[in-house]
Amino acid sequence: MNFALILFLLSVATGILWAADKYVFRKRRAPDARDPLWVEYGASFFPIIIAVFLLRSFLVEPYKIPSGSMIPTLLVGDFILVNKYTYGIRLPVINKKVVELNSPRRGDVMVFRWPVDPSLDYIKRVVGVPGDKIAYLNKQLTINGVKVATRKVDDFLDKDRLYYTPRFVEQLDTVEHSVLLADEAPPFISQTTQFPYRDRCNYNSEGVVCEVPPGHYFMMGDNRDNSQDSRYWGFVPDENIVGKAFFVWFNFSDLKRIGSFH
Template identity: 70%
Template structure:
């Protein structure tokens, strides 16, 4: 379901009712007469829908984390806010950039439209920028020939299943964040789908190596063995970008999770 399209449709419909009521119907009816209830009722929603549509389209948009692919950074049930303008101002619904501001940086947590089905929104971490050579071999991440700094950081407890996973601290660019790696899981990519620029990647028993094409990004989840990401479905084109995730505003299970994250 394209919520942006639904909201835009409601905005247009209520806006038409508001304009008719104010500029046409008000001149035809007598003093003190009222518009039909359905016109008056529909027009009254226009200012509210306009504010919501503008905020959601150009400033911030709320999302809910549906899966564990970004554990330990983001958990299932986290409600997050996404900055819609930091990567440029885009036209609502068609998502076309009209004003360039910043480009995604390595390490950003980004929401984007899934290339395989643009009606779905995904959230992953930016690992590879256009032109980068990204290698994830033997569960070690190397970018342009440089292995990303990684150090052990204890264990992560999966509270829902009561088991521990090794946790590491990894640095991508200027951003240091946590990841979890299942040492007993195989290093090779177990699930792939056909995708554009598939020839840019080489799969082996040790993992995958890819060269990121121009205008695209290579995304990975922080739950390295529990994330279906660019290793399996390819690259994210620039036109699919939605925005940068930056704040957890609620979690019904744990209010301590409210706050910013890396």
């Protein structure tokens, strides 16, 4: 469902009703006459709908985490806020960038429209930027020939399954974050698709090596062995970017999660 398009159409429809009432029909009604139903349930909602539309389109947008691909950074059920202007100001609905600001950086957690089906929003971490050579071999991440620094910390406990997974702290440029690496999961990548620029990736029994094309980004989930990401379906083009995730504002199952990510 394209919620931005729905809000836009509602804004237009209620805006027309609001303008028609303000500049035409209100002048024809008696001063003490009751507003008709189309004003009460149509035009009166215009200020609220347009405010939500503008806030959601240009400032921040809420999302709910539906899967465990970003565990342990983001948990299933986390409600997060996404900054919509960090990576440039885009026109709503068509998502065309009109003002250049910052570019995504390695380590950012980014929401984007899934290249395979742009009607779906995904959230992953930026691992490679345009021009990078990304190697993920035997579960070791290397960027432009330099191994990404990691250190082992306490295992992560999945409270739902009562299952422990080895946890490591990884540093992407200036960003430190945790990743999970399951011992029993194989290092190779299976069930890949024929995505654009697939010829820039080389798959083997140890994993994958990719060169990120111009205007694209290589995304990976922090739950490395339980994440369908750029290793499987390819690069994320700049035009698919939605915004940068920066804050957990609620989780019904665990109130301590509030403010746990920034």
